[in-house]
Amino acid sequence: SFDLTQPSSVSVSPGQTARITCSGDVLAKKYARWFQQKPGQAPVLVIYKDNERPSGIPARFSGFSSGTTVTLTISGAQVEDEGDYYCYCAADNIWVFGGGTKLTVL
Amino acid sequence: QVQLVQSGAEVRKPGASVKLSCTASGYTFTTYAMHWVRQAPGQGLEWMGWINAGNGNTKYSQKFQGRVTITRDTSASTAYMELSSLRSEDTAVYYCARGDEGMPVAYWGQGTLVTVSS
Numbered sequence: 001s002f003d004l005t006q007p008s009s010v011s012v013s014p015g016q017t018a019r020i021t022c023s024g025d026v027l028a029k030k031y032a033r034w035f036q037q038k039p040g041q042a043p044v045l046v047i048y049k050d051n052e053r054p055s056g057i058p059a060r061f062s063g064f065s066s067g068t069t070v071t072l073t074i075s076g077a078q079v080e081d082e083g084d085y086y087c088y089c090a091a092d093n094i095w096v097f098g099g100g101t102k103l104t105v106l
Numbered sequence: 107q108v109q110l111v112q113s114g115a116e117v118r119k120p121g122a123s124v125k126l127s128c129t130a131s132g133y134t135f136t137t138y139a140m141h142w143v144r145q146a147p148g149q150g151l152e153w154m155g156w157i158n159a160g161n162g163n164t165k166y167s168q169k170f171q172g173r174v175t176i177t178r179d180t181s182a183s184t185a186y187m188e189l190s191s192l193r194s195e196d197t198a199v200y201y202c203a204r205g206d207e208g209m210p211v212a213y214w215g216q217g218t219l220v221t222v223s224s
């Protein structure tokens with residue numbers, strides 16, 4: 001099976017840069033996506049293909065991939081960016097999710 | 107616009123089964139896979155399996171193999187997920203999600219809460 005490892009929590013002050021990592025051997029061969037999820041809501045895609053940003057996602061969200069680790073960066077994090085962030089990739093027709101990172105901005 | 111609309115909340119007793127639906131609109135249903143993902147209270151996202159909406163082929167997570175069945179009705183543009191032998195740990199919100207890998211979009215249903223309690 002494939003495993004993706006994320007830190008359980010990240011905390012920053014408003015305006016600071018938040019970085020959330022996701023590690024797993026499969027990431028050396030497959031693209032990662034990142035989802036943001038707020039309480040009671042379905043996940044929202046914020047990054048796809050490691051570093052591409054869907055339309056409507058603020059430019060402060062970016063992604064970077066190096067070897068077996070991908071990183072979601074939120075430059076100048078805002079209070080509204082608080083939530084849970086999940087990395088995920090698709091490999092061998094299986095979806096694999098990281099355990100999720102709770103981002104606190106305060 | 108693409109929409110995935112899921113059926114309403116369900117309550118089941120342990121040992122029972124539940125069958126959830128996910129009705130798609132705004133695109134050609136048979137062109138994309140449909141995945142099912144669940145989220146237990148306070149927990150992360152957990153992939154359960156998927157169906158090729160075109161030919162009906164399925165693949166399931168090993169964790170749910172033998173308990174989950176995903177089907178579809180192309181005439182109704184609807185995918186179904188049935189989970190059997192329910193236990194309290196199956197209490198979760200269940201999402202359907204279109205197979206949009208590699209695309210700049212991700213369409214998910216609104217989620218269905220399944221509560222398993224005696």
